[in-house]
Amino acid sequence: MKMRFFLFITGLILSLPLTAQDRAEVIAHRGYWQSRGAAQNSIAALEHADRIRAYGSEFDVHLTADDVPVVHHDGTAGSVDIQHSPYAAVKDFVLSNGEKIPTLREYLEAARRMDIRLIFELKPHETPARNREAARISVELVKEKKLMHRTEFITFDADAGKELIRLAPEADVYYLNGNLSPQELKTLGFAGLDYHYDVMLKNPEWFRQAKALGLGINVWTVNDTTLMRGMIDRGADFITTDIPHDALIYLSSPNR
Numbered sequence: 001m002k003m004r005f006f007l008f009i010t011g012l013i014l015s016l017p018l019t020a021q022d023r024a025e026v027i028a029h030r031g032y033w034q035s036r037g038a039a040q041n042s043i044a045a046l047e048h049a050d051r052i053r054a055y056g057s058e059f060d061v062h063l064t065a066d067d068v069p070v071v072h073h074d075g076t077a078g079s080v081d082i083q084h085s086p087y088a089a090v091k092d093f094v095l096s097n098g099e100k101i102p103t104l105r106e107y108l109e110a111a112r113r114m115d116i117r118l119i120f121e122l123k124p125h126e127t128p129a130r131n132r133e134a135a136r137i138s139v140e141l142v143k144e145k146k147l148m149h150r151t152e153f154i155t156f157d158a159d160a161g162k163e164l165i166r167l168a169p170e171a172d173v174y175y176l177n178g179n180l181s182p183q184e185l186k187t188l189g190f191a192g193l194d195y196h197y198d199v200m201l202k203n204p205e206w207f208r209q210a211k212a213l214g215l216g217i218n219v220w221t222v223n224d225t226t227l228m229r230g231m232i233d234r235g236a237d238f239i240t241t242d243i244p245h246d247a248l249i250y251l252s253s254p255n256r
Contacts, residue, residue: 023251024232025055027119028244029221030073032057035245039097041071043110054244056117056152061104063125063134064090069104069141075123077101083125104138108145117150118142119240121176122164124157131160139167154194154218165189174218182210192216194240197231207235225250 031045032038032052038045041059049057060073068087075082077093093101102110111118122138125131142151148171153164156176164173165188172191178199185193192215193206200206200219210217219231220240228239228247241247 024236024239026244026247026251027056027058027218027238027240028052028054029058029240029242031059032244034242037097039095039099041073041102042095042097042099043102043107044097044099046107046110046116047114049244050114050116052245052248054116054248055238056119058119058121058154058240059107060121060123061134061138062123063130063137067133067137069134069137071102071104071107083130104141105145108141108147111147111150112145117152118147120151120153122153122155122157122160124155124160128159131157132163135160135163135167139164142168152191158188161190162188172216174216176220182206182213182215185210186213186215190215192218192237194218194220194238196220197222197227200231200234200236204234211235222247 028049030040031042032048033040033042033045035048038048046057059071061069061071062075062082063069064082064087065084066086070082070090072082077090080089082090090101095101122134125134142148148168152172152174154174154176155161155164158175161173161175174192174194175185175190176194178195182193193210197219207217217236218238218240219236221242222228222231222239223242231239239247
């Protein structure tokens, strides 16, 4: 039943009038972690995403209780709650590829050797004050490493997003949560929307509205090439995917 519904919706998208959009940039979700020797949010996954020439590599950042930003998707590292524990309790956690959980400093140091853009997801923290502190520490470190020109910020938390916009007006900041219209995002100063494809399927008019307002459009996490094509035909500028290598091949094919 779910598959029939998916195919119906995808067919509906593809039957709608197309925009002029022909190509979107590919963002590797948590890096190219499905490649050999990599793991989600590992430095190896970042390196592999750079090697295949993806536009960007998305990664997730939490602040430990003693203010050390670390790169990890889940709120826990093993049994340790990252945001409520000191870095000493987190630092020896080993990823599935054998790397230790990287600090943001280590991750950015590695990124300095590459060309790929950094799609920096600041994870929500417990309080508005903690969100602001995480944003401040993150922006200061990106600036220290002279990587602001290659960094775009994304977040599910509107307050964290507003703080990132204030602290880094030169950077693009996108919103992830899917509950704000393009006009609301424009008013708040966001550079664009970064919404799950389900949100965009339910609100197809947001493609047109975002374009009219000059906002960028990223859609996540798209691992089906038919859906990928549909999102691009409606106007997506970026596709975040777990299959960046396959996506690059597909989108570069004249027969797609």
